Amino acid sequence: MPQTVKTRRVFYIPGYDPIHPRRYRELYRKEGAAQGDISGYEVALKPKQTKGAYGWRVEGSIEGGETVADVEVLVWSDIVQDSMDLGVWATYQQMVITAWRYIGSGALWRLMRLRKGPVVAALYPVVFLVVQLLLALLVAAGIGWLISLWLPAWVGLLGLGVVPPMLHWFKKQDNKILAYYLMHDYSYSASTRGSNPPELEERMSEFAARIAEVLEGDADEVLVVGHSSGAHLAVSVISDLIRAGKVKPGGPVLSFLSLGQVVPMVSFLPEARRLRADLRYLCQKEELTWVDVTAPGDGCAFALCDPVSVTGVAPDEGKLWPLVLSAAFTQTLSPERWAELRWKFFRLHFQYLCAFDNPGDYDYFKITAGPVTLGQRFEGRHPSASRIEAPVNKFTSVTQ
Template sequence: MGQGAEKQVQRRRVFYIPGYDPIHPRRYRELYRKEGAAQARISGYEIDLTPKQTKGRYGWYVTGHIDGTVTEADFEVLVWSDIVRDSMEQGIAGTYLQLVRTAWAYIGSGALWRLMRLRKGPVIAALYPVVFLLVQLLIAMISAYGIGQLLAMTLPDWTAWVGVVMVPLVLNWFRKRDGKFFAYYLMHDYAYSAQSKGANPPELETRLSEFADVIAEALQGDVDEVLVVGHSSGAHLGVSILADLLRAGRVPADGPALGFLSLGQVVPMVSFLPKAGRLRQDLHDLCQRDEIAWVDITAPGDGCAFALCDPVSVSGVAPEAGKRWPLVVSAAFTQTLSPERWKELRWRFFRLHFQYLCAFDRPGDYDYFQITAGPRTLAARYAGRSPSKSRIEKPVNKFTGRAL
C-alpha cells in the first residue's frame, strides 16, 4: 500500500485543500472541532484542538488519543478562497454570459453527455444553476410584462421603462438571496474550469506551485506522515500538486510516508474538457507511483460527487500496466449513518457533500478523524482493503490527450 505502510505515526502534517469555496478557512477548523468531538464520543476516543504550531497561513493543531496512543497532527488549509472570490465578481450580466459560455463548453464538446454516462447526480447539479438562472430571468420578464400591462391602463408613457427597471430589480432580488438558492455560486464554480476548457488559469497554476513548495518543505521535516486531503474541486488540485512533486523528485525516499485522501471528487467535470491535458497527464502519472498511497472516498448518496468513479480510469488515461491508484472506497452513507440520520440529511445535498468531513453515527472503515489524528498511516489503514465492487472504471472520456 505505498510508502510507510507499517510506520506508527506520532507526528503528522495534514494539508487540507478545499473545494471552490469563497468562505474564510476558519469554517474548516470549526467543522473539525465540532464533528471531531462528536465522532470521538461515538467511537470512544479523544481529540483536542489547539492553535497551529507550525508556520502557514491558516490551520490548527490536534492531539489524538486513539487506540491507546497519542498522535500529534498539525493542520494547514491551503487557501485559494481569494482566487474563488475574485472569480465570483461577475455581476448579474457577467454571470449570464458565464452561463452561455459554460453551457457551450460542456454541450459543444460533448462532455456533458459522457458525464451523464457516469453519474447523473453531479450532472444535474451542474445543470441546476443554468436552469434556475434562466427561470429567474423568465420570472423577471413576466413580472415586467405584467406590471407594464397594468401601467398601460393609466400611464402608457411609462410602460417602456418598466422592463428596464423591473428586470434588474427582480434579478438582483434573487442574487441577494443566493445563500438559499446557490445558483450564482454553482454557476461560478463550473464556469471557473469551463472558461479555459479544463486548463488551469494562470493564477491557479501559480498558487499550485506555492502549495507544492509548502508540502515539499513538510516532506523534509521530522514527521512520520504527510497527508494531503483534497475535497470536491480540491481533489483534482491535489492530484496536480502531488504529480508535480513526484515528477520533480521532491519526495524523499527516506522521508515521511506520503498519503493522498481525495473526498467527494468531481475530477471528471474537468478532465473531460478538451484542454485538460495537464490534469489528464497528472492522473496518468500519479496512479503509477509507489511513493504515495492514494485513497479515493465517495458515496452514492452524495449527488454532487462522481461517486465510485475511478477518476483515472473513467478519464481514459489509465496505463496499460502498472496502475496502482486510487483505491476507490465507498463511504456508504446508507450504512454508516443511522436510518434517522440518513432521513434527516438525505435531501440536504450540499450538506451531504461535506459529510466526509463529519461524524458518522455508525462508522465503518472510513473515519476522517482517525485518518487525520490516529496512529496509522493512510497506507496502513487501508492495507489489504479491496476496492468497492460497484466502482466504475470504464473509460468514457473522448479527450484523452495529455500534456504538461
C-alpha cells in the same frame, strides 16, 4: 496494528469555497468530538504551532496510540472570491458560455453516463437563473400591459425597468439558493476549457513548495487531503512534487486522500491536458498511497468513479491508484440522520469531514489523527465492487 505514526502533517485543500478557512477548524473541532464520543477516542484541538496561512494542532488518543497532527489549510478562497465578483449580467453571460463549453464539447452527455447527480447539480444553477429571468420578464410584461391600458402601447416597454432590480434582489437571496455560487463554481474551469487559470497555477506552485518543505522534515506521515474540486488540485500538486524528486526514500510517508471528488467535471473538458497527464502519472507511482472516498448518497460527487479510468488515461499496465472506496452514507449514518440529511445536498457533500453514527472503515479523524498511515489503515482492502471504471471521456490527450 502497531503504532507507526506519532507525528503527522496534514495539508487540506478545500474545494471551490469562498468562506474563511476557520470554518474547517470549527467543523473539525465539533465533528471530531462527536465522532470521539461515538467511537470511544479523543481528539483535542490546540492553536496552530507551524508556519502557513491557517491551521491547527490535533492531539489524538486513538486505537491505543498517542499522536500529534498539525493541520494546515492550503488557502485559495481569495481566488474563488475574485472569480465570483461578477455582476448579474456578467453571470448570465458566464452561464451561456459554460453551458456551451459542456454541451458543445460533448462532455455533458458523457458525464451523464457516469453519474446523473453531479450533472443535475451542474444544471441546477442554470435552471434557477433562467427561472429568475423569466419571472422578472413576466412581471415586466404585466406592468407593461397595465400601463398600456391608459397610455400608448410603446410606453409599456417601460415595464422592462423592473427586470434589473428584480434580478439584483434574487442575487441578494443567493445564500439560500446558491444558484450564483454554483454557477461560478462550474464556470471557473469551463472558462478555460479545463486548463488551470494562471493565478491558480501560481497558487498550486506555492502549495507544492510548502508541502516540499515539510517533506524535508521529520514527520512520520505527510497526508494531503483534497475535497471536492480540491481533489484535482491535489492530483497536480502531488504529481509536481514527485516529478521534482521531493518525495525521497527515508523521508515522511506521503499519503493522498481524495474526498467527494468531481475530477471528471474538469478532466472531460478539451484543454484539461495537464490534469489528464497528472492523473496518468500519479496512478502509477509507488511513492504514495492514494485512497479515493466518495458515496452514492452524495449527489455532488462522481461517486465510486475511478477518476483515472473514467477519464480514459489509465495505462495498460502498472496502474496502482487510486483505491476507490465508498463511505456508504446509507449504512454509516443512522436511519434518522440519513432522513434528516438526504435532501441537503450541499451538507452531504461535506459529510466526509464529519462524524458517522455507524462508522465503517472510513473515519476522517482516525485517518488524520490516528496512529497508523493511510496505507497501513487500508492495507489489503479491496476496492468497492460497484466502482465505475469504464473510460467514457472523449478527450484523452495529455501534456508531454
